[in-house]
Amino acid sequence: GAVVSQHPSWVICKSGTSVKIECRSLDFQATTMFWYRQFPKQSLMLMATSNEGSKATYEQGVEKDKFLINHASLTLSTLTVTSAHPEDSSFYICSAYPGGSEAFFGQGTRLTVV
Amino acid sequence: QKEVEQNSGPLSVPEGAIASLNCTYSDRGSQSFFWYRQYSGKSPELIMSIYSNGDKEDGRFTAQLNKASQYVSLLIRDSQPSDSATYLCAVRGSNDYKLSFGAGTTVTVRA
Numbered sequence: 001g002a003v004v005s006q007h008p009s010w011v012i013c014k015s016g017t018s019v020k021i022e023c024r025s026l027d028f029q030a031t032t033m034f035w036y037r038q039f040p041k042q043s044l045m046l047m048a049t050s051n052e053g054s055k056a057t058y059e060q061g062v063e064k065d066k067f068l069i070n071h072a073s074l075t076l077s078t079l080t081v082t083s084a085h086p087e088d089s090s091f092y093i094c095s096a097y098p099g100g101s102e103a104f105f106g107q108g109t110r111l112t113v114v
Numbered sequence: 115q116k117e118v119e120q121n122s123g124p125l126s127v128p129e130g131a132i133a134s135l136n137c138t139y140s141d142r143g144s145q146s147f148f149w150y151r152q153y154s155g156k157s158p159e160l161i162m163s164i165y166s167n168g169d170k171e172d173g174r175f176t177a178q179l180n181k182a183s184q185y186v187s188l189l190i191r192d193s194q195p196s197d198s199a200t201y202l203c204a205v206r207g208s209n210d211y212k213l214s215f216g217a218g219t220t221v222t223v224r225a
Contacts, residue, residue, distance in 0.1 A: 006157075032211055034213070043215045043216060043217045043218050044158070044202070044215045045215075049211075091155075093157050093158075095213070097211055101146055101163060101165070101206075102160065103211075103213060105157045105158055106157060107156075108157040110155070
């Protein structure tokens with residue numbers, strides 16, 4: 001089956017620093033990648049949609065200058081949380097969509113900002 | 115009104131029983147419907163997808179779709195303790211590729 005590799009699986013950073021999360025589709029090309037955030041005991045909330053070579057589309061309420069998304073190739077998208085604060089601590093999940101019906105999820109990244 | 119709503123949990127069933135999960139959606143033009151299982155601290159994993167009205171069976175799982183009622187359900191037969199997880203209903207909208215997720219229903223299977 002299709003594999004999406006997300007790295008790192010967990011990260012602890014100091015408040016005010018930036019953290020980059022990578023999402024790679026290993027055996028397929030993803031025309032679209034999605035980034036979600038999930039707080040404890042809540043569902044997945046879509047943050048942004050990115051298409052290769054174009055600017056990401058952010059959902060309402062998501063700060064595009066804080067959550068930088070780069071989709072430089074059909075197999076790689078990155079999410080950078082800039083000037084992280086404790087309220088940014090969450091579970092971040094990427095999803096790669098090759099077209100068709102199914103999207104494939106990465107393993108998720110647990111971000112803790114101290 | 116939320117786009118995707120699931121029946122409130124948590125749902126506790128004895129081992130071997132049937133767990134029934136329900137989901138309604140607001141976008142009448144939606145064509146793709148998914149059930150994901152998510153264990154605590156893990157990413158969601160797809161267990162069922164359904165696109166046409168009626169039933170779709172895969173092992174102990176049966177998904178049911180009724181587009182007229184904008185309703186999709188998941189039955190888990192012969193529930194096992196390993197089925198204890200949160201089940202997320204997801205719907206792909208009619209205008210784009212985005213998935214909208216329900217809040218999830220937490221299922222506990224009692225041994």
